[in-house]
Amino acid sequence: MVCKECQELLSEYIDGALELGEQVKLERHLGDCEPCRAVRDDLLQIVHFSHQLPMQAPSTALWPRISSDLAELQPSFWSRTLRWLVSFSTLNFNFSVPQLIAGAAVLAIVVSIGVIVSRRDIEQPQLSESAVTFSGVRPLSQTDLQQLEKQITQLSQTVEQRKESWGPELRTAFERNLLYIDQSLVECRHQLHENPADDVSQELMLNAYREKVRLLEGFEKF
Amino acid sequence: MAYITDTLIMPVTGERIQPASDLELARAAAAGDSAAFERLYEQHHRRVYSLCLRMLGNGTHAEDLTQEVFLQVYKKIGSFRGDSAFTTWLHRLTVNQVLMHFRRRGVKLEHTSEEGDFTNVVETPLQSTRRISMVDKLALEKAISQLPPGYRTVFVLHDVEGYEHEEISNLLNVSVGTSKSQLHKARMRLRELLTKR
Numbered sequence A: 001m002v003c004k005e006c007q008e009l010l011s012e013y014i015d016g017a018l019e020l021g022e023q024v025k026l027e028r029h030l031g032d033c034e035p036c037r038a039v040r041d042d043l044l045q046i047v048h049f050s051h052q053l054p055m056q057a058p059s060t061a062l063w064p065r066i067s068s069d070l071a072e073l074q075p076s077f078w079s080r081t082l083r084w085l086v087s088f089s090t091l092n093f094n095f096s097v098p099q100l101i102a103g104a105a106v107l108a109i110v111v112s113i114g115v116i117v118s119r120r121d122i123e124q125p126q127l128s129e130s131a132v133t134f135s136g137v138r139p140l141s142q143t144d145l146q147q148l149e150k151q152i153t154q155l156s157q158t159v160e161q162r163k164e165s166w167g168p169e170l171r172t173a174f175e176r177n178l179l180y181i182d183q184s185l186v187e188c189r190h191q192l193h194e195n196p197a198d199d200v201s202q203e204l205m206l207n208a209y210r211e212k213v214r215l216l217e218g219f220e221k222f
Numbered sequence B: 001m002a003y004i005t006d007t008l009i010m011p012v013t014g015e016r017i018q019p020a021s022d023l024e025l026a027r028a029a030a031a032g033d034s035a036a037f038e039r040l041y042e043q044h045h046r047r048v049y050s051l052c053l054r055m056l057g058n059g060t061h062a063e064d065l066t067q068e069v070f071l072q073v074y075k076k077i078g079s080f081r082g083d084s085a086f087t088t089w090l091h092r093l094t095v096n097q098v099l100m101h102f103r104r105r106g107v108k109l110e111h112t113s114e115e116g117d118f119t120n121v122v123e124t125p126l127q128s129t130r131r132i133s134m135v136d137k138l139a140l141e142k143a144i145s146q147l148p149p150g151y152r153t154v155f156v157l158h159d160v161e162g163y164e165h166e167e168i169s170n171l172l173n174v175s176v177g178t179s180k181s182q183l184h185k186a187r188m189r190l191r192e193l194l195t196k197r
Helices: A003-014 A020-032 A034-050 A062-072 A077-089 A097-129 A142-163 A168-194 A199-220 B022-030 B034-056 B059-079 B086-104 B125-129 B137-145 B149-160 B165-172 B176-195
Strands: none
Touching: A003 A020, A003 A034, A003 B176, A020 A034, A034 B137, A034 B149, A034 B176, A062 B034, A062 B059, A097 A168, A097 A199, A142 A168, A142 A199, A168 A199, B022 B034, B022 B059, B022 B086, B034 B059, B034 B086, B034 B137, B034 B149, B059 B086, B086 B149, B086 B165, B137 B149, B137 B176, B149 B165, B149 B176, B165 B176
16 A cells, blocks of 8 residues: 555545455554654544534624524414414424314314304205395405405415425425315315305305415415 | 433532533523523534534624524424434434535535545554554644535534434434444544644
8 A cells, every 4th residue: 555545545544444455454544653653643633623623702782783683583373373373282292383274274174164054054044035145254356356366376485495495394294285175175166166155154264264375375485 | 301411519608509400491581581582592502513513614604593593493492392312402403404505515425436445555664653642632622624515514413422323324314324334434533634743
């Protein structure tokens, strides 16, 4: 072995990554070669001291800068709710954040459907006689629809960009939630196509749209 | 798994108190407790800054990046579930931020023969006699900051932070062989810088 070969292998030798045969050859060379031994010793010192480098401190002005930036990140109502969900999930339950969000979204849709259907049963005669809608919600107008769709398009674009940094679990949870909501929307559209005056379907559709906006707003933060 | 920080001793009573674990602080911060977030900063900012400083080789940039890291921590703390130590999670987030910074600035992590090939070293008596004092920590810090970014990144991750070549190859999207080669070149360049002092 010549010095050039020896020195090219020194790092792997120091890290204990050489095969036995190469190690033997290299040690034989080191035994005879003072300059290569000197290089080995220098590298050993560099590696040894690198493990022990002390921590450095930034200037004391850094925290006020960070703190000021944090103050600008005022959490919205929805992200505060999400944070609450996160802290709730970290108690003793084995649910992940995406699972909780999925649960919340599904629960909201199920409860909406349950309430509306039960109220329809009770108030059917009255509703058939008048144009009054449930819970004081006015019928879904074309403007409402356009506004919501515009908002959803904008949020979807942001979420699409954010998605690249998501883990597979978060992505799956998001797509599952979105699927539930989109299925509801498809059903509502189908019902409304058959009966445009069906105010129950209108309200369900409005709820599904709002749920989609909330979902996108929530995942926009991740 | 909670990561418990050192026990605090109250100055007047001498009472030993167990400070909140990182996990507890992270949970509180995720729920909107800004004091908990500040404590996380107090406990970890030196580590984050040191890593940024060594990988960037510039104090001002390191502070800017430390700021970015903690803003990311604030935004993502809800996703920390305590499956690993907070320090591990934070460390990974910091490394990712530094690498993103390199990508944004178009820093190439792989260097070719121009900076790479070292001829074998002929020892001089001067180098031999001063070898024992060749490395002191300040000089080493300075020499690390003078390394080209590609060498510095691999060196800091491997020799300072203790990453394996496989991890580095995944992080930097290079082969294990490239990681090993850059580490060796970085060490040799450091030796050269330190012996020139």
